[in-house]
Amino acid sequence: MTRLALALALLVAGAAIGLAALVVHATAWGLPLGAAAAVAVLVALPPGVATRLPYALGLTGLFVYAARARPEGDYLVGADPRGYGLLLVAVVVLVGAVVSVPHRRFNAVDNGL
Template sequence: MRLLTRVAVAVALLALGAGTAVASVAVHELGWALPLAVAATLLTLVALPAGWWTRLPFALGWTCLVAWVVGPRPEGDYVISSDVQGYVVVGLALLVLVLGIATLPRPGGRAREPDATGTAGERESAGIRS
């Protein structure tokens, strides 16, 4: 049941990331809306806890949607313009992806527990072994 909940949360956050990217791309040409879109994206990314099932799906949804719309359309024009606003959106997509990956928890389990005589790090730096 726990895995099913994680998958459901990840799918919802993937959709939320894609939806936020759609809104950001839709308003990126408006002068007042681009800073709002950047702030909404980054604040959502920071508010989500780091992890494979939380922050990373949001970042992947956001980045994948921007990567999908950055190419030319069949008519020959582009959804994201090649001006400052367009480059901000593409740069933000790269930043979102980097933050989503760079803040993943380190593999190998949790840090060692401190004991009554001091923390494990203090004991090792003092040359004391258990």
């Protein structure tokens, strides 16, 4: 599987897990379960630009889209502690993905300058 196909699959998987968490976040057990699932998948994926980052972008993108006002004037994510908790999960997953991206170290060649 190429890196692009893997990234697209993980973007869709992140959106799917985000949708599942969004649907059940208003129940007493839904927010902890959704948060645990989102973080568990993030930890299970290997660090990288083609793995954790697309997953986190899919999850966060879905939450940001759901937090916007709908044409009817209501919201899918309420302005209550559970809604803010859901958005906090998105921030934690996104920051965790960005921080865990391995950086490349370049060896500087000393040309005597």
